[in-house]
Amino acid sequence: MNETHEAITVISSMATRHVLNDLADAYTQRFGQRVTVKSVGGVAAARRVEEGEAFDIVVLAADAIAKLAAAGRVDAASRVGIARSGxxxxxxxxxxxxxxxxxxxxxxxxxxxxxxxxxxxxxxxxxxxxxxxxxxxxxxxxxxxxxxxxxxxxxxxxxxxxxxxxxxxxxxxxxxxxxxxxxxxxxxQAMTVFEGAVCANARAPRGAKSLLHFMSQPDADAVKHRYGMEAAL
CATH class of the missing domain: 3.40.190.10 (Periplasmic binding protein-like II)
Structure with a gap:
């Protein structure tokens, strides 16, 4: 399914770390593909992607993803709503x-x-x-x-x-x-939508798209609810 046997790499802000870690584990159990999630401050995550550090997927607030897409740092067509949180x-x-x-x-x-x-x-x-x-x-x-x-x-x-x-x-x-x-x-209340996108320099773009699809499906909603989040509309 994927171009590499190496782990699919994800960088995210801290807000989604629990959800992403659980979904990554579920993906690995279902497909046998390892996934590593690195969660840092949102500003730092965006900067690392902007500076060209190699990740397959970035998950941030939708406005931050939009800026990365405009800068050509992620594949704009790959943007997927992951979750939203109040x-x-x-x-x-x-x-x-x-x-x-x-x-x-x-x-x-x-x-x-x-x-x-x-x-x-x-x-x-x-x-x-x-x-x-x-x-x-x-x-x-x-x-x-x-x-x-x-x-x-x-x-x-x-x-x-x-x-x-x-x-x-x-x-x-x-x-x-x-x-x-x-x-x-x-x-x-202010609801923040978190999106995922495939990074422009992804080593495993097909695997990244598969993982994003998995994270956006209704089967993933229970994990999101566990951490006080909802499916992105």
Whole structure:
């Protein structure tokens, strides 16, 4: 099926690492083809592909994939929706749980928090826009804690560096030392679509397309749901 007996290589942002690792294992079990997934900060992943580092597949937020396609770093025709994810909210395990059921409640929780953790990814960008729209950006600026690339907001919360944290649901589920208290209310939720594409310098382009097809099929939905994600529409 594939051009090589070597592993199909995938690079992704941290948000999809659990889903991709499980789907890679399932693909290997079904077809006998090894797959390796390297998950790093999204900005770093895009930069490595832009600089020509050899991978077969890259999985990132759709806007990042679009930029790589425009730059000729991925095969635009190979783009496939993998999953989509919303933003969840968490506090330290056992800590008081503020109400987050409405936009006003989330705003109040942010204003009351000793420190607020957010990511370098799409969820963090969305939060910054919300804080500006709410008129509280300057008020809370000194209490904002951005997770370094490749570090989850959940880790900041567990270590006591952030009292309230926001990140993709998939990155908060299952993190020790935190409680996920809910998802962003619908009126301020932001769903990020993650796409996969075959890299321009892929060593196994046919195998990469086969793996992308496998990851986008309904059979893969259960794995996505396990980590708080949904099939891409």
């Amino acid at each position: 933003i969840a909210i968490a506090v330290a395990a056992g800590a008081s749980r503020p109400s987050v059921d409405t936009e006003a409640a989330v705003r109040n929780a942010v204003l009351a928090a000793r420190s607020i953790g957010y990511s370098t990814g799409p969820s963090g960008a969305h939060l910054m826009r919300l804080f500006e729209r709410w008129g509280i950006a300057r008020t809370i600026a000194s209490r904002l804690v951005q997770a370094p690339p490749g570090v989850g907001v959940g880790a900041l919360i567990a270590r006591g560096e952030a009292a309230l944290g926001f990140q993709q649901t998939s990155e908060l589920i299952g993190v020790d030392g935190i409680d996920v208290i809910g998802s962003m209310p619908n009126e301020i």
